[in-house]
Amino acid sequence: MPRIAAVALAFTMLATACSQAPELPANADAELIEGSEIFRARCASCHGSSGGGGIGRPLTDIEARLSDAEQRSVVVNGRGTMPRFADVLAEHEIDAVVRYTREAL
Template sequence: MQKWIMSGLFFVACALAIALMFTLPGKEEVAHEEKPSMPEVTMDAAAADAMVKASCISCHGDQLQGGAGPALDQVGGHMDVEAIYKIVSNGKGIMPAFKGQLTDEEIANIALYLADHK
């Protein structure tokens, strides 16, 4: 009886492994999803400041000193612009993703603006 149970479990595990091999995304797809490519933009500090004040100060503070979210007043000192772009685009932890709310160019402008805060 135990042999039948073990054989059945082995068969189910093999079938599940085969199904996952064909349905999970490949390395290239995952890399493309995880690292959105930042568009080339020239920083418009006034526009970025307005967007940050409209979208970020409720969690990060009016001077970006932190609050419900971490302090961003010196974020450029320990994160590069690509990392900031990725977090603003996709969100992280309790921070929501802004990918659908802002354009890629607006997110890139905010990332450049925040990367200047060192």
């Protein structure tokens, strides 16, 4: 048992060292995984790979500042220099990326 724990710890440390993006919880479902992929492809360039901000604002504590509906509206319609994603992402993709930023960043 201790050996299994040590191997698990080593894998965790390796995974952390290899990726900059925050690790998904072990029980992440398909929607959360899809959200992380969309974030990496469409949002990280402005909001940072861990959501720490850059051209765009930090999203790490977004769930404390905007309601789910408010946040969805920014992504769908854009705001200021934040591009609108209504014509780029499908509804379920918007749901997935909004959930990812609220739960995983």
